[in-house]
Amino acid sequence: MLQFDSKHVKNVVLLGHTGSGKTTLAEAMLFESGIINRRGTVEEKNTIADYTDIEHEKGKTLFSKLVNSKWKGYKINILDTPGYDDLSGEIISAMRVSECGVMLLNARMGVEVGTDIIWQYTDEFKLPVIFAVNQLDHEQADFDKTVAEAKAHFGNQLVIVQYPVNQGPNFNAVIDVLNMVMYQYPSDGGKPEKLPIPDAEKEKAKQLHQELIETIAANDERLMENYFEKGELNEDEMKLGLHHSLLKHEIFPVFCVSAKLNMGGGRLMGFIDNVCPSAYEMPPQLTIDNREIPCDDKAKTAIFIYKTVSEPHVGELSFFKVLSGTIKVGDELTNEETGQVEKIMQLFEMEGNKRIAVDELTAGDIGATLKLKNTHTNNTLHEKGFPISIQPIQFPSPTFSMAVEGTKKGEEEKLSAALHQLVEEDPSIIVEVSAELKQTIIHCQGELHMAVIKWKLENTHKLAVDFKKPKVAYRETIQAEAETTYRHKKQSGGAGQFGEISMKIFPITADTADPKGYPIRGKEEIDLPWGGKLIYYNCIVGGAIDARFHPSILKGVMEKMQEGPLTGSHVQDVGVLVYDGKMHAVDSNDLSFKIAGMMAFKENFVNANPQLLEPIHEVIIVTPDEITGGIMSAIQSHRSMVEGMDAEGHFTKIKALIPIAEMHEFMGTVRSLSQGRAKLNMEFSHYEKVPYEIQQEVIQSFKEDLVEV
CATH class of the missing domain: 3.30.70.870 (Elongation Factor G (Translational Gtpase), domain 3)
Known part of the structure; x- marks a missing residue:
C-alpha cells in the first residue's frame, strides 16, 4: 500500500447543481487513475459513489461520498456531493475537509439554481475553486454563454484555461491556453493526443493566453514585475501564480470536460496535482479557543470527525480528516468533547461503500474507522497530552418542519x-x-x-x-378584567370536598401597578417557563380561607394556564387576585381548593375578552433580483410585513416578519417562485395578536379535534 506524505495528498470536493455530472466525473477520474476498470453510469445504477438504494431509486446523489484516486505520485481524495440546497448539510461537511472545489457547470443549462447557492458557501469558506464546463458533447452545449453567465454571477476573476474546439455531438478536442496546446481525445476518451493549435484557433488562443497572464499577474506583485519586464510569463510562473491566487480565493480557472465520454478528467487531475493546494498549505485549522493547528505530519496526532454513517450489519462508520500527526491502527485517542478514550482498531480508505484497510493515514488525509464507542460528528480526537477541540461545522438552521x-x-x-x-x-x-x-x-x-x-x-x-403539518405554539392571554365566585362541592359518603373562592383576573404588562382597593396580604410574581408572567395576590381577610390553601389555589391556576381554555395553549401575562371565599371544617382540603382555583380561573378567562397570540418569526430571504417582486407579493399575502431590503451581489436580501402559521405555505410559494434559488433563514422574534377571524377558526379547529379524540 502506497504511503503519501502531507504534500502529496489533495482533497477535492465536487460541487454543482444536480445533473451537472459530478458523479459521472468522479467515475471518469477513478477510471483514468486505474482504481476501477469499468466506468459505471447513473442510469445503470452502478457508479462507485451513488450506491444507496434511495439514490438508485431517485436517480440522483443525496449524500456526500468519499472516493480516492492515485495520480502521478499524488493521492486525490474526491468528495462527491448532492446538488440541492435541501441537502446543504452534506455539502458543507464535505467542503469543510477539502482544500479545493471543482464546480461543474452544465454546458447546455448554464448557471443553475444549485450553482448559485453552493457558490455562496465556497465564498463563505474562501475555498479555492476550479470551474469545469461539462456536457460539451451535448447538441445544445454553449461554452461561451455558460462562461459569460458564470462571470456575471461569480465575477470576472473566472479565467479561461481551456475552451472547446468542436462542442456538440462531435466534441473531442480542447485548446489549453495555459500550455498553449490542443488536446484531442480518442472516440472512447482517455489520454488525449497533444497537437499544435490549429491556425484557425491561434488568434483566439493567443488572446485568451494573454488574458490569463494578465489576470494572474494582477493578483501577484512579483509576477506583475516579471510581466512588465519580459512582457510574458512562462508556464511555471503562471502555474505558481494560479496556485497562490487559488489559495487566496482570487482566481477561478475554467476547464472543459465531457465526463460521460471520459474527456478532460485526466487533465483536471493533473492540474489538481500540480497547482491546487494541499492541506499543509491552507490556513491552519482553528480550535474553539482560536489556537492554530498546522497540518504537520510530524506533530502529535489529532483527527476531526466530519461525518457519521450507520451501515447495516456493520455499525457506525466515522469519517475523519487527519488534522496533524499520523494516525495508526492501534492508536488510542481521547475524544475532547466526551473524555472517552477510543482505540482505533481499523483504518480505511474509501471507494464509495468499499472499505480498503490501511495501516496509517497522515496529516491532511481523509479516511474512516468503525465502531467508535462514544464519538460523533464534529468531535475532535487527539493524542494524550495534546488536548484540542476544533471549531465545529456550523450546519444551517432548519427551514422546514x-x-x-x-x-x-x-x-x-x-x-x-x-x-x-x-x-x-x-x-x-x-x-x-x-x-x-x-x-x-x-x-x-x-x-x-x-x-x-x-x-x-x-x-x-x-x-x-x-x-x-406541525401545530402552532400559540399563547393565550386576556384583554379585560373579570371576576367570579366558584364553589367546588362534592359529597359521596364520608368526608366530602368543599372549597369556595372569589377570584378576579386582569391583564398585566411590564408596568402594571398593584390593584387598588384590595388588602394585599401576599404577592407572588412568577416568570412562566414558556414566557410571560403570572402575578398571584392573596387578599383574604378575616380567615375566610386558611393561608395553607393558597398554594393549592395557585397550583390549580397554574395547571389551567398550562392548557388554556381557548386552544389548550399556554396562558401568559395574567394577574390573579383571590379576595374572598369559604371553607368547611371537615370537607375542605388541598384538592378542593386546587379544583376551585382551576375552575374559577377558567370561568373568568372566557369572560375577560380572551386573546390568542401567535409566534412571529424574523425571516431573512436571499432571492435572485429578478423575482424580488414576486417574493414581496408573497410576503404581503401571508399576513406578513417587510422590514427591510438590501442588495447582496446578484441577490436581494429581504427581512420580513412572518407568522409561523403562514410559514409552511409561504416556503412552498417561495420555492416555486424561485425554483429553489431563494434561501431562507428564520428565528423566533415575538408574539402578536391573532386576527379575530383566524382566532375563531383556530378555536373551532381545537374543539373539533377534542371531539375526534
Missing part, C-alpha cells in the same frame, strides 16, 4: 431510536419532542430533505409513519 408519528402501536421506542440515528448521521436535522404541542417534530432543510428522512424511516428502519 413536519410532525411525525408512528401509525402502529408499540413502535414508539423504535421510532425514537430511528430518529436519534438520523440525527447522528445528519446533524442538520433537529428532532423536537414538544410536550406543549404533544407532537414529535422534525426540523430540516426542505421538502426533499424531509422526503429522504421519510424514505429512511420507512425503508431502512421499517417503520409505518405519518407526517403532518
Whole structure:
C-alpha cells in the first residue's frame, strides 16, 4: 500500500447543481487513475459513489461520498456531493475537509439554481475553486454563454484555461491556453493526443493566453514585475501564480470536460496535482479557543470527525480528516468533547461503500474507522497530552418542519431510536419532542430533505409513519378584567370536598401597578417557563380561607394556564387576585381548593375578552433580483410585513416578519417562485395578536379535534 506524505495528498470536493455530472466525473477520474476498470453510469445504477438504494431509486446523489484516486505520485481524495440546497448539510461537511472545489457547470443549462447557492458557501469558506464546463458533447452545449453567465454571477476573476474546439455531438478536442496546446481525445476518451493549435484557433488562443497572464499577474506583485519586464510569463510562473491566487480565493480557472465520454478528467487531475493546494498549505485549522493547528505530519496526532454513517450489519462508520500527526491502527485517542478514550482498531480508505484497510493515514488525509464507542460528528480526537477541540461545522438552521408519528402501536421506542440515528448521521436535522404541542417534530432543510428522512424511516428502519403539518405554539392571554365566585362541592359518603373562592383576573404588562382597593396580604410574581408572567395576590381577610390553601389555589391556576381554555395553549401575562371565599371544617382540603382555583380561573378567562397570540418569526430571504417582486407579493399575502431590503451581489436580501402559521405555505410559494434559488433563514422574534377571524377558526379547529379524540 502506497504511503503519501502531507504534500502529496489533495482533497477535492465536487460541487454543482444536480445533473451537472459530478458523479459521472468522479467515475471518469477513478477510471483514468486505474482504481476501477469499468466506468459505471447513473442510469445503470452502478457508479462507485451513488450506491444507496434511495439514490438508485431517485436517480440522483443525496449524500456526500468519499472516493480516492492515485495520480502521478499524488493521492486525490474526491468528495462527491448532492446538488440541492435541501441537502446543504452534506455539502458543507464535505467542503469543510477539502482544500479545493471543482464546480461543474452544465454546458447546455448554464448557471443553475444549485450553482448559485453552493457558490455562496465556497465564498463563505474562501475555498479555492476550479470551474469545469461539462456536457460539451451535448447538441445544445454553449461554452461561451455558460462562461459569460458564470462571470456575471461569480465575477470576472473566472479565467479561461481551456475552451472547446468542436462542442456538440462531435466534441473531442480542447485548446489549453495555459500550455498553449490542443488536446484531442480518442472516440472512447482517455489520454488525449497533444497537437499544435490549429491556425484557425491561434488568434483566439493567443488572446485568451494573454488574458490569463494578465489576470494572474494582477493578483501577484512579483509576477506583475516579471510581466512588465519580459512582457510574458512562462508556464511555471503562471502555474505558481494560479496556485497562490487559488489559495487566496482570487482566481477561478475554467476547464472543459465531457465526463460521460471520459474527456478532460485526466487533465483536471493533473492540474489538481500540480497547482491546487494541499492541506499543509491552507490556513491552519482553528480550535474553539482560536489556537492554530498546522497540518504537520510530524506533530502529535489529532483527527476531526466530519461525518457519521450507520451501515447495516456493520455499525457506525466515522469519517475523519487527519488534522496533524499520523494516525495508526492501534492508536488510542481521547475524544475532547466526551473524555472517552477510543482505540482505533481499523483504518480505511474509501471507494464509495468499499472499505480498503490501511495501516496509517497522515496529516491532511481523509479516511474512516468503525465502531467508535462514544464519538460523533464534529468531535475532535487527539493524542494524550495534546488536548484540542476544533471549531465545529456550523450546519444551517432548519427551514422546514413536519410532525411525525408512528401509525402502529408499540413502535414508539423504535421510532425514537430511528430518529436519534438520523440525527447522528445528519446533524442538520433537529428532532423536537414538544410536550406543549404533544407532537414529535422534525426540523430540516426542505421538502426533499424531509422526503429522504421519510424514505429512511420507512425503508431502512421499517417503520409505518405519518407526517403532518406541525401545530402552532400559540399563547393565550386576556384583554379585560373579570371576576367570579366558584364553589367546588362534592359529597359521596364520608368526608366530602368543599372549597369556595372569589377570584378576579386582569391583564398585566411590564408596568402594571398593584390593584387598588384590595388588602394585599401576599404577592407572588412568577416568570412562566414558556414566557410571560403570572402575578398571584392573596387578599383574604378575616380567615375566610386558611393561608395553607393558597398554594393549592395557585397550583390549580397554574395547571389551567398550562392548557388554556381557548386552544389548550399556554396562558401568559395574567394577574390573579383571590379576595374572598369559604371553607368547611371537615370537607375542605388541598384538592378542593386546587379544583376551585382551576375552575374559577377558567370561568373568568372566557369572560375577560380572551386573546390568542401567535409566534412571529424574523425571516431573512436571499432571492435572485429578478423575482424580488414576486417574493414581496408573497410576503404581503401571508399576513406578513417587510422590514427591510438590501442588495447582496446578484441577490436581494429581504427581512420580513412572518407568522409561523403562514410559514409552511409561504416556503412552498417561495420555492416555486424561485425554483429553489431563494434561501431562507428564520428565528423566533415575538408574539402578536391573532386576527379575530383566524382566532375563531383556530378555536373551532381545537374543539373539533377534542371531539375526534
